[in-house]
Amino acid sequence: DTGVSQDPRHKITKRGQNVTFRCDPISEHNRLYWYRQTLGQGPEFLTYFQNEAQLEKSRLLSNRFSAERPKGSFSTLEIQRTEQGDSAMYLCASSPGAGGPSSTDTQYFGPGTRLTVL
Amino acid sequence: AQSVAQPEDQVNVAEGNPLTVKCTYSVSGNPYLFWYVQYPNRGLQFLLKYITGDNLVKGSYGFEAEFNKSQTSFHLKKPSALVSDSALYFCAVRYGNKLVFGAGTILRVKS
Numbered sequence: 084d085t086g087v088s089q090d091p092r093h094k095i096t097k098r099g100q101n102v103t104f105r106c107d108p109i110s111e112h113n114r115l116y117w118y119r120q121t122l123g124q125g126p127e128f129l130t131y132f133q134n135e136a137q138l139e140k141s142r143l144l145s146n147r148f149s150a151e152r153p154k155g156s157f158s159t160l161e162i163q164r165t166e167q168g169d170s171a172m173y174l175c176a177s178s179p180g181a182g183g184p185s186s187t188d189t190q191y192f193g194p195g196t197r198l199t200v201l
Numbered sequence: 202a203q204s205v206a207q208p209e210d211q212v213n214v215a216e217g218n219p220l221t222v223k224c225t226y227s228v229s230g231n232p233y234l235f236w237y238v239q240y241p242n243r244g245l246q247f248l249l250k251y252i253t254g255d256n257l258v259k260g261s262y263g264f265e266a267e268f269n270k271s272q273t274s275f276h277l278k279k280p281s282a283l284v285s286d287s288a289l290y291f292c293a294v295r296y297g298n299k300l301v302f303g304a305g306t307i308l309r310v311k312s
Contacts, residue, residue, distance in 0.1 A: 087244070116299065125291050125302030126245070139298050174244055187233060187252045190300060192244040 085109060087193035089175050095199045096165055103161045104196045108177030115158050116190060117150055118174040119143065126174055132158060133180065165200045172197050203228045203296035205275075207303035214282045216312045222277040224292030224303060233295035234275045236266055238288045239305075245291065251275060262286070282310045 088107045096102050108115050113134055118126035129148070131139040134155035144150075147165075152158040162169055172195045178188035205226045214220045226232055233252055237245040249260025256268045266277045277290060287310045293300040 089244075114298075118300075123304070125293070125305050126300070128299035128301070131298045141299075176245075187295075189235070189247055189250060191247060192237070194244040197242070 087175055087177050087191055089173075089193040089196050091196060092194060093197050093199075095201065097201050098165055098167060100165055101161065101163045102165060102198065103159055104173055104175075104198075106158045106160070106175030106193060108157070108175070109191055111179070112177035112191075113155070113180035114178040114188060114190075115152055116176040116178075117158070117160055118176065118192075120172040120174055120195070121170075129160075162198075165198075167200045170198055170200045203232075203294045203301050205234075205292045205294050205301065205303040207290075207292055207306045209306050210304075211307040211309065213309045213311065216284055216310050217281050220279050220282040220286070220308065220310070222290050222292075222306050222308060224275045224277065226273050226275060226292075226294050228294055228296075232268075232275075234266075234268065235293040235295070235300065236260065236264070236275075236277050237291045237293065237302075239291065240288050248277070282308075284310050284312050286310050 090105045115132040117129040120126040130150050132152040147163045150160045174195045176190040176192045178190045235250045236248040239245050248264050249258050251258050251268045259265045264279050289305050291305050292303045
């Protein structure tokens with residue numbers, strides 16, 4: 084299967100701990116996105132990478148959150164000093180970005196990482 | 202700012218009957234609209250998108266959507282519902298680099 088993969092699928096942690104999630108996009112997709120989804124809501128945008136460059140960050144992304152995409156391949160999302168309000172599904176998506184405008188790209192989503200902060 | 206609204210929290214339909222899941226949008230400029238489906242504890246699966254051209258867009262699993270500029274709507278439709286179509290459906294609009302999603306509509310198809 085060559086879809087977007089995320090690891091781990093589930094993470095339970097205690098408040099105050101740091102967690103890191105990994106996303107592997109579809110091969111050769113240049114664009115990568117992180118979203119957060121809470122119960123009963125649609126996904127909300129967190130951040131966007133074009134290759135290794137982080138080009139946009141949401142105001143939702145507090146200074147406890149950091150995302151990287153070294154070498155323009157996989158990406159990691161780290162949350163420091165987790166809070167109970169961080170409990171959510173974290174979704175990663177990728178899109179081709181082969182020279183066309185990003186606005187018409189289709190984003191393909193991974194299965195998500197469900198974070199529970201106790 | 203771009204936004205979408207899904208006015209129905211839940212839609213119930215009998216298997217074999219046509220289904221419609223509603224979406225209205227508010228955008229400045231050309232709307233780029235998407236439908237995704239989410240099964241329990243899974244990520245989102247792309248169904249279809251409208252960028253330009255024909256107002257009737259055909260997508261995966263027999264779904265289609267009708268773009269109506271005058272009514273600012275992009276309703277998802279299927280001629281004959283299956284029990285396996287039961288899931289959570291999201292409408293989204295592209296805003297810059299990101300997708301802005303509606304709150305979602307639960308579709309329940311009963312046999």
